[in-house]
Amino acid sequence: MKNRIVINSLQRLMILVFVLLLCALVLVPFIIMVSYSLRTNAELYDFGISLIPKNFSLKSYQDLWNNNTRLTQWMINTLYATGVSTLLVIITSAMMAYGIAKFRFHGRKGIWFVIAMTQSIPWVIALIPLYMTLSDLKLLDQLNTVMLVYTACFIPPSTWLMVGFFKKIPDELENAARIDGCSNWGVLLKIVLPVSVNALTAIGLTAFIGAWGDYITATTILKSKASWTLTIAIQYLQGPFYTEWTQIMALGTIISVPVIVLFLWFEKYLVNLMAGGIKE
Amino acid sequence: MRLSEKRKTQLFLVQLMLPGVLLVGFFLVYPIAKSFVMSVTNWHLLRAADGHYFVGFYNFREFFGLTYLKKTFTVTALFELVSVVGTIGGGMLIALLLNKKFWGRTIIRGISMLPWAIPAFVVCQIFLLSFNGDYGMLSKFLTALFGMSSSSYLATEVPAFIVVSFIHIWKAFPFVSVMLLAALSTVPGDLYEAASIDGANKWRQFFSITLPSISPTVVTLVIMQAMASLRTFDIVYLLTEGGPNYATNVIGNDIYVNGFKLFKMGMASAEGVVLFVISMFFVIPYFMREGKEIS
Numbered sequence: 001m002k003n004r005i006v007i008n009s010l011q012r013l014m015i016l017v018f019v020l021l022l023c024a025l026v027l028v029p030f031i032i033m034v035s036y037s038l039r040t041n042a043e044l045y046d047f048g049i050s051l052i053p054k055n056f057s058l059k060s061y062q063d064l065w066n067n068n069t070r071l072t073q074w075m076i077n078t079l080y081a082t083g084v085s086t087l088l089v090i091i092t093s094a095m096m097a098y099g100i101a102k103f104r105f106h107g108r109k110g111i112w113f114v115i116a117m118t119q120s121i122p123w124v125i126a127l128i129p130l131y132m133t134l135s136d137l138k139l140l141d142q143l144n145t146v147m148l149v150y151t152a153c154f155i156p157p158s159t160w161l162m163v164g165f166f167k168k169i170p171d172e173l174e175n176a177a178r179i180d181g182c183s184n185w186g187v188l189l190k191i192v193l194p195v196s197v198n199a200l201t202a203i204g205l206t207a208f209i210g211a212w213g214d215y216i217t218a219t220t221i222l223k224s225k226a227s228w229t230l231t232i233a234i235q236y237l238q239g240p241f242y243t244e245w246t247q248i249m250a251l252g253t254i255i256s257v258p259v260i261v262l263f264l265w266f267e268k269y270l271v272n273l274m275a276g277g278i279k280e
Numbered sequence: 281m282r283l284s285e286k287r288k289t290q291l292f293l294v295q296l297m298l299p300g301v302l303l304v305g306f307f308l309v310y311p312i313a314k315s316f317v318m319s320v321t322n323w324h325l326l327r328a329a330d331g332h333y334f335v336g337f338y339n340f341r342e343f344f345g346l347t348y349l350k351k352t353f354t355v356t357a358l359f360e361l362v363s364v365v366g367t368i369g370g371g372m373l374i375a376l377l378l379n380k381k382f383w384g385r386t387i388i389r390g391i392s393m394l395p396w397a398i399p400a401f402v403v404c405q406i407f408l409l410s411f412n413g414d415y416g417m418l419s420k421f422l423t424a425l426f427g428m429s430s431s432s433y434l435a436t437e438v439p440a441f442i443v444v445s446f447i448h449i450w451k452a453f454p455f456v457s458v459m460l461l462a463a464l465s466t467v468p469g470d471l472y473e474a475a476s477i478d479g480a481n482k483w484r485q486f487f488s489i490t491l492p493s494i495s496p497t498v499v500t501l502v503i504m505q506a507m508a509s510l511r512t513f514d515i516v517y518l519l520t521e522g523g524p525n526y527a528t529n530v531i532g533n534d535i536y537v538n539g540f541k542l543f544k545m546g547m548a549s550a551e552g553v554v555l556f557v558i559s560m561f562f563v564i565p566y567f568m569r570e571g572k573e574i575s
Contacts, residue, residue: 018377019388025450026394032417033406045415092300099296103289111301116567118308121559122511124532125552128539129314130307132323152307155300184292213399216514220540231401245409252402263397267390274455275462 030256037061037249044246060246064254067247068233070225078229081143081218082211085150089207090200093155097162098188102174112163119156123217131220141223149221150211158203161273165199166192168276202273205266209259230255312556318549332546339550348526356510356530359445363509364502366449371456371501376486378457379464389461393454400451404518407447408434437527440520444528447515452508456501463497464490500569507562510555531555 031051036044037060039053065071100108130149131140139145174187182190193200215231222228228236234251237244319339321332343349378389395403410418413432422433433439471489480488491498513532516522522529522537531551539548 012382015377015380015382019382022374022377022388022392026392029403029406029410029450030394030398032410033402036406036409036417051417092303095296096300099293103293105290105293111297112571113567114304114309116571117563118304118312120507120511120563120566121312122513122532122555124511124513124535125315125556126308126311128535128545128548128552129311129318131540132318132545133311133314148303149307152303155304156308159300184289209397209399213401215399215401216517216536231399234401234405248405249409252405256398256402259397259399260394263394264390267393268386271389271458271462274458275465 030260033249033252033256037246037253039246041246060250063244064247064250068236070228071233073226074228074230074233077143077227078212078231081147081150081229082208085147085154085211086204086208088147088151089154089158090204092151093158093162093203094193094196094200095188096155097159098166098192100159101163101166102171115156115159119160123153127217127220134221140221141227143222143227146218146221146229149217150207150214153217154203154207154210158207161203162196162199164276165196165273169195198269199273201266202269205262205270209263212259213255315549315552315556318546319553320550321546323546323549335546339546340554342547343550343554348529351526352529352531352534355441355526355528358441359448359512359528359530360506360509362445363448363452363512364505366445367452367456367505367508368498368501370449370453371460374453374457375460375464376490378461393458395450396452396454400447400514401518403447403451404515407443408519411443434520435524437524440524440528444516444519447519448509448512451515452505456505459497459501460494463494467493500566503562503566503569507559507566510559510562531558 035051035053038056038058040055040057040059043054068074096111099105100112134140134145169192174191177187177191213231214229218229219232219235222232225236230251234248237248237251318332320334320336322335322338323332346352374392378385378392407418410416411433413419413435416432419433434443467490471493472485475485475489511532513530513536516528516530516533517536520528521541522533532555535548535551535555538544538551
């Protein structure tokens with residue numbers, strides 16, 4: 001009996017050690033960034049390794065704000081492209097997934113394979129031809145283009161997850177509503193969507209995080225400063241001769257904090273949706 | 281005139297599928313199809329005005345004749361291997377840890393998934409600064425630890441590859457550990473009780489109960505991670521652009537550099553076609569395993 005207690009507390013200690021290691025591994029880059037953003041340029045170039053800045057200073061944030069008059073515009077741009085595409089992803093993938101999960105029609109398997117393929121193959125393959133097409137159609141350098149590209153990119157994975165979710169909703173519920181005279185749209189809007197709010201939140205979360213942090217697509221399509229998003233703005237702080245590192249770290253912190261908060265808030269919905277495929 | 285039930289359902293289905301099909305068709309399927317056409321023309325961004333004509337397999341010959349081609353494929357394969365082993369191994373360790381019951385487990389699970397939420401672009405900026413040879417925090421730390429000379433770690437072949445792989449694994453393991461955690465929760469607990477009565481130790485239990493029970497999920501995750509690391513090139517492009525001396529030049533990065541830095545759109549498309557064929561080796565098994573639930 002006594003032996004068992006010893007093993008138990010040893011096990012607990014090991015769990016504690018591993019949990020601390022895990023937290024360190026996950027959080028250290030973020031802590032490094034915040035720490036860099038809170039120091040002055042002078043301290044950036046000194047020779048210490050200290051993680052904690054010697055003199056806390058918000059100067060990098062002030063400089064970032066004062067030197068970049070377009071900062072609010074870039075924030076609004078990012079929020080617009082990310083927010084609208086998230087909404088569109090939720091609506092279009094819910095519609096597509098419902099059709100695929102609950103109906104049998106000609107071309108269904110074909111669409112299903114295209115969804116599997118487009119969510120799996122490297123994006124860079126499509127990026128070059130897409131750039132040429134957008135250039136021909138004079139659609140480059142427009143925020144709405146980027147917004148639609150984000151939407152298209154997140155429809156396949158979101159639809160994939162939602163099909164798995166809709167499959168689990170019993171048909172009886174919908175059939176009963178149909179017998180009561182509910183139309184197809186009525187069934188979807190009044191019966192199916194209300195029980196899918198958590199799953200839709202989860203796919204919205206993945207789309208939001210993906211679009212918010214995107215750099216490659218935005219930097220390929222957006223050229224003029226007025227249409228930039230926050231990630232491209234970091235480019236601007238990296239001059240050919242001098243890089244404003246503390247300001248970059250400040251902007252990085254500003255970009256990361258909203259998605260971290262959103263993520264921690266909604267993470268459980270995502271875990272439930274992703275785990276749904278395995279539970280049976 | 282009232283529509284028949286069948287017509288109504290058909291109309292409903294068209295309404296459901298149309299927006300998604302149009303968006304995915306225009307922004308994903310059409311460009312992929314176009315890349316096949318571009319790969320056999322002399323498409324060059326700066327010569328767009330001259331028009332483009334058919335050049336046969338010239339682009340493919342140019343690509344397969346690249347002096348650094350062998351290194352690109354070796355680096356890509358090595359990156360695949362390291363990423364799959366790293367994400368599955370790391371994800372498994374963390375899933376096993378989070379499968380234990382301890383105080384604050386839900387919060388730790390949320391925190392452990394954070395790398396997935398922090399934009400790759402921001403992570404790359406952090407590592408670019410931290411590994412800066414002159415004043416980077418991690419650079420100085422590693423130098424103090426191993427006594428290596430403090431020239432930039434990202435400018436030396438092996439360390440650069442390690443850093444790039446590490447960031448990819450760091451970003452990708454949360455997904456793996458969540459999926460494994462879900463799979464672990466389906467393993468019936470009485471199996472372990474029976475095993476410990478029979479005197480099987482923890483290792484034995486892991487290999488004869490846990491692993492067989494979750495092996496379908498592990499196989500799926502291996503395929504998914506192989507595809508994910510094939511997709512990753514932004515980390516490489518942002519940190520090293522494939523250097524030093526092509527040591528981190530995974531094929532995705534090579535396509536982006538050839539297309540958007542060197543403007544050789546034709547050759548980049550040919551490379552894209554090659555990468556498309558390679559990824560099909562993973563996409564088709566993935567579809568066969570995971571796509572069958574709709575039939």
